[in-house]
Amino acid sequence: MAYSGFRLIREALTGHKGWKPAWRDPEPQAHYDVVVVGGGGHGLATAHYLAKNFGKTRIAVLEKGWIGGGNVGRNTTIIRSNYLLPGNEPFYELSLQLWEGLEQDLNYNAMVSQRGIMNLFHTDAQRDAFRRRGNSMILHGSDAELLDREGVKREAPFLNFDNARFPIKGALMHRRGGTVRHDAVAWGYARSADRYGVDIIQNCEVTGFKIENGKIRGVETSRGTIGAEKVGVAVAGSSGKVMSYAGLRLPIESHVLQAFVSEGLKPMIPGVITFGAGHFYVSQSDKGGLVFGGDIDGYNTYAQRGNLPVVEDVCEGGMAIMPMIGRTRLLRMWGGIMDMSMDGSPIIDRTPIEGLYFNGGWCYGGFKATPASGLTFAHLLATGGPHATAEALRFDRFEKGLMIDEKGAGAQPNLH
Template identity: 85%
Template sequence: MRYSGFRVIAEALTGHKGWKPVWRDPAPQAEYDYIIVGGGGHGLATAYYLAKEFKQARIAVLEKGYLGGGNVGRNTTIIRSNYLLEGNEPFYEFSLKLWEGLEQDFNYNAMVSQRGIINLIHTDAQRDAFTRRGNGMILNGADAEMLNRDQVRALYPFLNFDNARFPIKGALMQRRGGTVRHDAVAWGYARGADMRGVDLIQNCEVTGMRIENGRIRGVETSRGFIGAKKVGVAVAGSSSKVMAHAGMRLPIESHVLQAFVSEGLKPFINGVMTFGAGHFYVSQSDKGGLVFGGDIDGYNSYAQRGNLPVIEDVAEGGMALMPAIGRARLLRTWGGIMDMSMDGSPIIDKTHVEGLYFNGGWCYGGFKATPASGWCFAHLLAKDEPHKTATAYRFDRFLKGLMIDEKGQGAQPNLH
């Protein structure tokens, strides 16, 4: 069933009796050509592009819970391509271009809203660094512009421009950045994949991998053995747990990142704003709630909830930037599990097991990468070679000294 304005009107006139479930709930078959482990944004996008762009068939997505129940439903919904390094920026710009055409492509309203993102500047050194980053973005086909203090003031007059420690001197702006309705991304990809014959199998946890003579034969699951020629794992947050079934130790630690929503307020933040010096970023949802966050808690965790010191730290960052939110009440906080990699960049690569592929290590930046991650992973699965924008996301970059470390922090995942 195609969605359209005409369809909405037709259904409204006939009592909304024509809407059908958006995807099937199939039982697993004995064997598939491709199994994607993980029914989150990246896994569903992989299945969708595998079927649509790479014309593959006999595909299943295995999800231990329900579709879109992990990080794709727990993030702060920001899209952008404002990276510096050569290994990253072409990939994220590819992703942003896919976001721009996504809703027409999968015929689903994902509320892609390019409302602009600014990164605040407080010192001359920071302005130099952001100018360099902006130039890096432009060189790779993205948009970037430097705003001076007055231009930032015109956008957000209520910011604390004369903060003693971090006075606002300007910002790096990417106008094509913005926000997307995160759940709808998972649903749109799920529906698009299902329409093309992909089996989306929920409540099906992978409990083991059958590997014979160095080749994957299939996966053991809570719903029995399922055979496969190729298996792609996209379970960021739980990557170490799943890849341990193949005897792998990963350059990844799992950490908890918290996110926050305030009560609904009248619109006053049009775009996305990051206050890196204060460990705080914010946007305002269409319902009016301030959606914001800060640093990861900093210790290994699989708990999907964090602790109070970070909540206090994030609230302090928000107050330092926008004293006006002091009376706003915090409505909800929650946590998600991040694959924190050793250089802060992701991995999309083959493994030592033939037919087993890995996609993970997204740190806290996985949401914006969803379309390109799916596309590039599907490319790798279908063609056995990396997509041209994802050639740097290899496992062996740590052994070869080819890290993609945007922040230059070294092998200390809780600092990325």
């Protein structure tokens, strides 16, 4: 059932009795051509592009819990293509272009809102680094604009420009960046994949892999064994746990990143503002809540909650740069588990086991990557070779010294 304005009017006139569930709830079959482990944004996007772009049929997406219940529902909804390095920026630019056409592609309103992202800077050295990054972005086909202090004032007059420690000297503005309704991304991809015949199987936890003579044969799940020609694992956050079932150790640690939403306020923050020096970034949702976050807690964890010292640190950062939020009450806070790779960049690659493919290591940047991650992972699963924009996101880059160290830091700042 395609969604449209016409359809909405017809349903409105007939008491909304004609809507159907957005996807089926099928029983797992005994065998599939491709099994995607993980029904998050990346797994569902992979299934969508496998079916749509590569004409694959007999695909299943296995999800431990329910669709949209993992990191795709636990992030701060920001999309952007403002990276520096050649191995990264073309990939994120592809992703942003896919975001721009996503709603038409999926026939689903994901509320893609390109409201702009400002990265604040406070010193000459930071300005030079941001200018370099902006130039790199432009060279890769993205957009960037260096704002001076007055330019930032026009965009966000409420900021504290004369903070004693971090006075605002300007910002790198990325106007095509913005936010997306995160749950709608999961639901939109799920519905689209389902319409192409993909089986989305919820409450189906993978508990092991069936491997014979170094080749994948299927997966063991809480709902029985499911055979597969190829298995793609897209379970970022739990990658270490799931890939250990195949006996693989990864260049990844799992950490928790906290995020926060305030009570609803009148519209006041125009786009996304990041205050990297103070571990704080913020945007305002369409419901009015301030959506903000900071840095990871900094210790290995699979618990989807953090500790209070980081809450204090993030709120201090917010108060330093935006004192007007001092009386705002916090509504909700939560934690999501990050695959922190050792150089801060993701991995989309084959594994030593034939037919088993891996997608993970997204650090705190998985949400914005969802469409490109799905497309390039689908390409890898369908053709066996990497997509042109994801060639650098390999496992062996650590062994070969080809790290994509965007920030010179992975799980720990001291790794490089």
